[in-house]
Amino acid sequence: MAKRVTKTTTSAKQTAATRRTKKTSTPTKKAPAKKSTATSGKTATPKKSATAPKKAPAKKPTATSGKTTPAKKAPAKRTAKAPAKKTTKTTLAAVARVKAENEAKKAALAAKKQGTRNRAPKREYYTIAENAPQSKFNEMGEKVRLGEAKWAYYAIDGDIGYHHYEKLK
Secondary structure, rough: OOOOOOOOOOHHHHHHHHHHHHHHHHOOOOOOOOOOOOOOOOOOOOOOOOOOOOOOOOOOOOOHOOOOOOOOOOOOOOOOOOOOOOOOOOOOHHHHHHHHHHHHHHHHHHHHHHHHOHHHHHEEEEEEEEOHHHHHHHHHHHHHHOOOOOEEEEEEEEEEEEEEEEEEO
């Protein structure tokens, strides 16, 4: 049977001390050594004469450096101004006349809308209760046969059902 390992509890001061020692005790990675750029005396390129060195052009910051340059705005184009609106003097009578005309137009439109609704014409129906005498059903059968009526629907009102026949002529 394997031994049971129990973890001991430590105080806050002890854990802080162990964190400090762990940080210092772990080995850090060393940066790779740079290759020396010094050239030996046996190079293929001849040395230039001692002239004044040229200055390198100043580098612009790139997106990778974390700095961005503000975008330059294009110069605004000049456009012709719109002509000023002419102001006209209106009298109270003219304002009242325009209001009356507008109200008359609105009333005409409202009346036109009400008159042009696409409604089906109201239909008239014969109604026969299901407990009606046999003679009533015979009369309706004759009207259906002659084309004066046709069966439309059946409806129940309370405990009694009704047959509805639409009047055709």
